[in-house]
Amino acid sequence: MSDQLLDGIDVVDLGQIYNGPYCSxxxxxxxxxxxxxxxxxxxxxxxxxxxxxxxxxxxxxxNKEGMTLNLKTEEGKEIFEELIEDADILxxxxxxxxxxxxxxxxxxxxxxxxxxxxxxxxxxxxxxxxNEYPAMDxxxxxxxxxxxxxxxxxxxxxxxxxxxxxxxxxxxxxxxxLGALYERELTGEGQFVEVSMHDxxxxxxxxxxxxHFNDDDVPPRTGNRHSxxxxxxxxxxxxxxxxxxxxxxxxxxWHSLLEVxxxxxxxxxxxxxxxxxxxxxxxxxxxxxxxxxxxxKRDDIEEILLDAxxxxxxxxxxxxxxxxxxxxxxxxxxxxxxPDYGEISVPGIPIRFxxxxxxxxxxxxxxxxxxxxxxxxxxxxxxxxxxxxKEKGVF
Numbered sequence: 001m002s003d004q005l006l007d008g009i010d011v012v013d014l015g016q017i018y019n020g021p022y023c024s025x026x027x028x029x030x031x032x033x034x035x036x037x038x039x040x041x042x043x044x045x046x047x048x049x050x051x052x053x054x055x056x057x058x059x060x061x062x063n064k065e066g067m068t069l070n071l072k073t074e075e076g077k078e079i080f081e082e083l084i085e086d087a088d089i090l091x092x093x094x095x096x097x098x099x100x101x102x103x104x105x106x107x108x109x110x111x112x113x114x115x116x117x118x119x120x121x122x123x124x125x126x127x128x129x130x131n132e133y134p135a136m137d138x139x140x141x142x143x144x145x146x147x148x149x150x151x152x153x154x155x156x157x158x159x160x161x162x163x164x165x166x167x168x169x170x171x172x173x174x175x176x177x178l179g180a181l182y183e184r185e186l187t188g189e190g191q192f193v194e195v196s197m198h199d200x201x202x203x204x205x206x207x208x209x210x211x212h213f214n215d216d217d218v219p220p221r222t223g224n225r226h227s228x229x230x231x232x233x234x235x236x237x238x239x240x241x242x243x244x245x246x247x248x249x250x251x252x253x254w255h256s257l258l259e260v261x262x263x264x265x266x267x268x269x270x271x272x273x274x275x276x277x278x279x280x281x282x283x284x285x286x287x288x289x290x291x292x293x294x295x296x297k298r299d300d301i302e303e304i305l306l307d308a309x310x311x312x313x314x315x316x317x318x319x320x321x322x323x324x325x326x327x328x329x330x331x332x333x334x335x336x337x338x339p340d341y342g343e344i345s346v347p348g349i350p351i352r353f354x355x356x357x358x359x360x361x362x363x364x365x366x367x368x369x370x371x372x373x374x375x376x377x378x379x380x381x382x383x384x385x386x387x388x389x390k391e392k393g394v395f
Contacts, residue, residue, distance in 0.1 A: 004031020004356050009181075011035065011089045012080075013064065016043045018137070018163050019121050019197065020093035021060040022170035027089070027177070028063040029349035029359045035083065035374060036064045039071070040395060042367045053341040058364045062336075062346050066365025067374045068395045071102055075394045082379050084109050084116060089177055093121040093169070096131050106192045116190040117180045121173045123165075125196035135197060140165030144201045149208045152223040168204070169197035225282065232278035233257065236315060237290045242298040243315035246289060246305065254278065256308045261292040331358050338363040371395050 009032040013024040021036075028034040038046075048054040070076040081104075084090065090109065092099060099105045099120075106118045120126075123135020130143070141147045141159050151158035176193040184190055207227035211218040218229050224236040224245070233248045248254045254272065258264055266272055266288075271281045278285050293301055298314050305312040316324070322345060327333045331348045338344055346361060375381045375389075389395065 004359065005353060006030040006032040009033065009088045010086060011091060012037065012083050012087045014090070014092035014094070016093060017045050018056070018060065018166035019169045020091050020173070021045075022167055023119070023121070023173040023177070024064065024091045025060055025062065026170075026174050026349060026351070027091070030351075031356070031359070032089070034064040035370070036061060036066045036365065037069050037080070037083075038066065038367060040068045040368075040393065042068075046367065053338060053364070053366070055341065055344060058338050058341050058344055059346045061364035063359060063362050064365060065370040065374065066368065067371035068368040069371075070394050071104065073392070073394050075389055075392060077102065077104065079375070079379070079389075079394070080104065081109070081112055083374075084113050087113065087116060088181075089117045089119060091119045091173070091177075093173075095134065096122050096124075096126055110190065110192075114189060115184060117177055117184065117193060118190070119173050119177050119180075119193040119195075121169045121195045121197065123196065124198045126194055130198065135165075137163040137165045137197075140197045140201060144198055145205055145208075146201060148220045149205065149222075149227055151221045153219040153221050155221065157221070164204070165197040165201050168200040169195055172200045226279075229282065230279055231275065232282055232285045233289055235286050235289070237286070237293040239293050239298040239301055240296055244293060244298050244301050245313045245315060246293075247311045248275075248278075249311065251275070253310050257289070257305070257310050260304055260308050260310065261288065263288065334361045336361055336363055340366055368395060 006027060009027075011024055011027050011032045011034040013020065013034050013036040015021040015024050015036070024034050024036070043057075045057045045060075046054050048056065069079060071080055106120075109116055109118060122131075123140055124130035124133055133139070133143075138159055141150075141164065142157075144165070146164060147157040147159055150160055173193065173195040176195055180191050180193050207230070208218070208220065211228035211230070216228065216230075222229055226232075226234040231247065231249070233246055233254070236243050236245045246257070248257060251274065254275075255267055258266055270277070271284065272278050296304075302312055302314050321327075322333070324333065332350065333345050334348050335343065335345050346364075348358060348361065352358075372386055375386045376383060381389075
């Protein structure tokens with residue numbers, strides 16, 4: 001769309017799995033022209049199903065052109081370099097050194113295009129003792145401490161249910177790209193932008209790290225309680241038909257909650273007169289709250305507490321989230337008809353700009369869908385040349 005922020009910006013996308021593709025998905029939603037390049041057998045995410053399209057691939061690759069290219073052939077490398085000549089951004093999240101071994105690292109590509117912003121995300125970064133470790137989201141969660149602080153005190157370390165490392169890495173890579181684009185406007189020069197998933201996750205440990213630095217006697221895993229056991233009430237409470245999260249930030253929240261549950265007599269109780277003191281009596285606070293919630297339905301509790309100004313949120317199951325009216329109204333859930341997968345909901349862009357409308361969502365490309373178009377229309381190859389290269393296994 002012509003009114004999008006990054007209209008006219010060309011992105012070459014070598015992203016795979018979640019990390020790189022989420023970054024390039026956001027770029028495409030901001031109006032950039034993204035060409036996703038996969039090896040002839042397809043990127044690894046496609047292998048999660050035997051036939052058809054993997055739903056994860058469909059959800060992360062909307063609004064992109066798609067071509068296949070064998071970068072292990074000389075012809076494939078030459079075609080890739082032709083694409084880089086006019087590109088603004090390259091996104092890739094291969095392991096450290098993979099592109100250099102192909103002769104397609106930043107030094108080589110920046111000679112071809114000095115204005116190129118080369119954006120690379122990896123598990124542990126370009127340098128450091130872990131830089132050559134193979135990395136997937138699970139290993140990042142393990143080595144970063146995320147698993148150590150997830151779960152209940154009497155249980156084992158547990159991974160987060162979401163791919164926190166992949167998506168935090170993708171978001172930070174996007175931020176780096178936008179900063180580099182701004183600097184290029186001032187200097188005319190591109191640069192190498194590097195993000196580590198491990199680095200990106202570390203700041204999220206703020207609450208448990210604060211407890212560590214304060215020498216607080218806090219277990220590493222606190223279940224659904226505050227990570228530093230420094231807020232109360234702060235927990236997930238059982239209801240008559242599910243669970244609800246309740247969080248009291250201020251003393252006023254606590255007083256409002258006491259009024260709702262009919263325990264105004266505790267407003268002046270010295271055990272609960274401040275957040276610090278309530279945090280020293282977590283069991284008593286949680287028992288008071290759950291004695292009230294367990295007799296009532298989840299949605300009724302939500303309405304009562306919100307009317308009283310107490311922060312809360314129902315613990316929704318995935319089928320509820322998939323049909324969430326709020327996400328639908330904000331166009332974060334977009335129902336599309338994919339030519340291979342069929343009907344599916346794909347995410348929208350969580351960033352809003354007053355000067356741009358939300359993008360229309362186009363289905364992700366089937367494998368190699370736009371290879372001929374890129375080769376013949378953009379790069380100027382003849383149909384005969386395209387067919388010859390295809391016979392050689394370049395596509």
